[in-house]
Amino acid sequence: MVVITTKKPDEEVFEALENYKIKKLALISCGTCAALCQTGGTEGAEEWKNKLEEKGYQITSVVVSEDVCDNRVMKKDLRKIDDELRNSDAVLTLSCGLGVQSIVTVLQNKYPEMPVLISNNTKFIGMTERIGRFYMRCRACGDCYLNYTGGICPIATCAKGLMNGPCGGMVDGKCEVGNYEKDCGWILIFNRLKAINRLDLFSRLRDARDWSESGHQQEVVFR
Amino acid sequence: MVELKIYSKLGEKIAKKEFILTGELEPEKTCDLSPYVVAANVTDSPLGIVTINSMAASHIIQKEANLEVIWQLTVRDVNKLGIAGMIMGAQSLGIHNILSLTGDHTALGDMPESKPVFDLDSATLVKLVREMVDKGSINGHEIEAPPKLHVGAAANPNAEPMEAEVLKIGRKAEAGAEFIQTQVVYDLDRTIEFLTEINKYKVPVLLGIFPMKSYAIAKGFDTFVPGVSVPKEILAKWKSVKTDISDKKQQNELYDQYNYEFFKPFIKELRQKNLLAGIHCMAVHYPRIFPKLMAIIQD
Numbered sequence: 001m002v003v004i005t006t007k008k009p010d011e012e013v014f015e016a017l018e019n020y021k022i023k024k025l026a027l028i029s030c031g032t033c034a035a036l037c038q039t040g041g042t043e044g045a046e047e048w049k050n051k052l053e054e055k056g057y058q059i060t061s062v063v064v065s066e067d068v069c070d071n072r073v074m075k076k077d078l079r080k081i082d083d084e085l086r087n088s089d090a091v092l093t094l095s096c097g098l099g100v101q102s103i104v105t106v107l108q109n110k111y112p113e114m115p116v117l118i119s120n121n122t123k124f125i126g127m128t129e130r131i132g133r134f135y136m137r138c139r140a141c142g143d144c145y146l147n148y149t150g151g152i153c154p155i156a157t158c159a160k161g162l163m164n165g166p167c168g169g170m171v172d173g174k175c176e177v178g179n180y181e182k183d184c185g186w187i188l189i190f191n192r193l194k195a196i197n198r199l200d201l202f203s204r205l206r207d208a209r210d211w212s213e214s215g216h217q218q219e220v221v222f223r
Numbered sequence: 224m225v226e227l228k229i230y231s232k233l234g235e236k237i238a239k240k241e242f243i244l245t246g247e248l249e250p251e252k253t254c255d256l257s258p259y260v261v262a263a264n265v266t267d268s269p270l271g272i273v274t275i276n277s278m279a280a281s282h283i284i285q286k287e288a289n290l291e292v293i294w295q296l297t298v299r300d301v302n303k304l305g306i307a308g309m310i311m312g313a314q315s316l317g318i319h320n321i322l323s324l325t326g327d328h329t330a331l332g333d334m335p336e337s338k339p340v341f342d343l344d345s346a347t348l349v350k351l352v353r354e355m356v357d358k359g360s361i362n363g364h365e366i367e368a369p370p371k372l373h374v375g376a377a378a379n380p381n382a383e384p385m386e387a388e389v390l391k392i393g394r395k396a397e398a399g400a401e402f403i404q405t406q407v408v409y410d411l412d413r414t415i416e417f418l419t420e421i422n423k424y425k426v427p428v429l430l431g432i433f434p435m436k437s438y439a440i441a442k443g444f445d446t447f448v449p450g451v452s453v454p455k456e457i458l459a460k461w462k463s464v465k466t467d468i469s470d471k472k473q474q475n476e477l478y479d480q481y482n483y484e485f486f487k488p489f490i491k492e493l494r495q496k497n498l499l500a501g502i503h504c505m506a507v508h509y510p511r512i513f514p515k516l517m518a519i520i521q522d
Binding site: 159160161162163164165166167168169170171172173176177178180186187190194199202203204205206207208209211 | 299303324325327328330331339341342343344345346347350351377379382383384386387388390391393394397398406449450
């Protein structure tokens with residue numbers, strides 16, 4: 001599983017830095033998902049360091065962390081650069097949205113006034129075909145139907161997230177969204193269920209998705 | 224199909240197994256079809272291009288033109304809670320037919336930044352309407368004065384793979400669809416095959432047709448409506464009217480005649496095979512074709 005990110009346009013990041021009147025900053029780069037997406041990792045951190053220094057920013061520290069989204073790891077990694085943080089106006093994070101929030105969680109007691117900014121946009125939970133080809137196959141909606149849809153998720157692969165597709169926007173197995181270039185999720189499901197001789201599952205009338213649990217903040221707490 | 228109560232003229236004709244003609248209105252059009260059609264569909268922001276709300280338009284058309292409407296309701300823009308409220312609202316406005324549709328994605332239209340909702344789908348919307356009408360409840364909670372509405376669904380005989388479409392119609396039938404209106408068809412063999420396949424679900428079918436007012440319309444329909452192609456011989460014939468005849472009146476008469484000649488045997492054969500409950504004519508901007516269609520139907 002990878003949280004897929006793309007780079008924000010440079011101007012948008014610089015605009016945010018100017019908005020906060022930042023001069024000195026620490027870079028925290030994700031060495032896992034963002035590294036795979038080429039939006040973080042060692043190379044991404046190096047790239048941003050150069051871009052920022054060219055514009056006159058002072059980089060106080062560069063950390064490539066294996067688990068930016070894990071509070072425990074972040075605590076440990078940030079402790080190592082505490083002197084540099086004290087000398088920084090802000091942190092710029094090269095990660096997904098989780099990374100930023102993890103850093104905020106860890107930093108906010110000791111450095112309550114320090115802004116934590118982000119250089120990426122978080123797109124989706126992705127399946128990797130190869131580097132540079134990632135596909136949204138799960139929307140983390142909280143209630144998996146995959147046992148009944150041939151292992152293909154209608155919420156993620158159908159543009160409308162329908163429970164009873166295909167809709168009238170399907171033409172020759174392709175979806176109306178994106179000019180009929182992408183596969184219709186429900187035809188993928190149909191083909192898969194046909195292959196495993198389970199079209200009875202395709203024929204089934206499914207209830208509307210139940211959002212009563214997942215339509216708001218989510219947490220898993222078991223100890 | 225379950226024995227139904229009757230809430231509208233459309234419902235009555237379906238129950239009596241009378242052959243039905245319905246039309247289609249874009250909300251801003253006037254309604255001079257009333258002598259011919261039992262009811263007219265009122266579209267719900269087709270192609271995701273925003274128009275006046277179809278429930279409001281339906282109400283006004285019914286009130287001002289005394290023409291029964293089939294309110295097209297998509298699940299694109301409103302969640303289940305909102306749709307349930309709209310269904311009760313429709314009842315209060317005297318609307319008694321709903322065509323349940325998914326709706327073209329917001330990404331296609333003129334407000335692509337809108338959040339696409341799709342909380343329900345076209346089948347679960349049918350189920351919701353039937354629960355509200357038949358059980359007088361929503362999620363088990365009683366409705367003090369339940370709505371009295373008929374609900375239909377769409378089908379696409381042109382869909383490929385056809386088997387997936389057929390099984391999908393099975394779901395809509397199970398959900399309680401009382402009638403089906405199809406996408407526009409031009410291919411008789413395919414239409415026979417599809418209608419024969421869905422015959423087992425025993426939902427009355429109104430066949431979608433689109434008589435073409437001019438060569439430009441025929442060509443445009445062929446080019447721009449995904450999944451529907453106008454047969455080459457029709458296009459050639461319609462083109463000949465445009466190129467060979469200069470008098471506008473004569474052109475119109477010939478287009479009308481060609482439509483009549485094409486659709487007459489088409490409809491006749493399907494009726495002979497007992498595959499049709501009626502016709503849904505989507506010839507928006509072409510009201511003069513309706514007397515000819517009536518002639519076909521009454522023949």
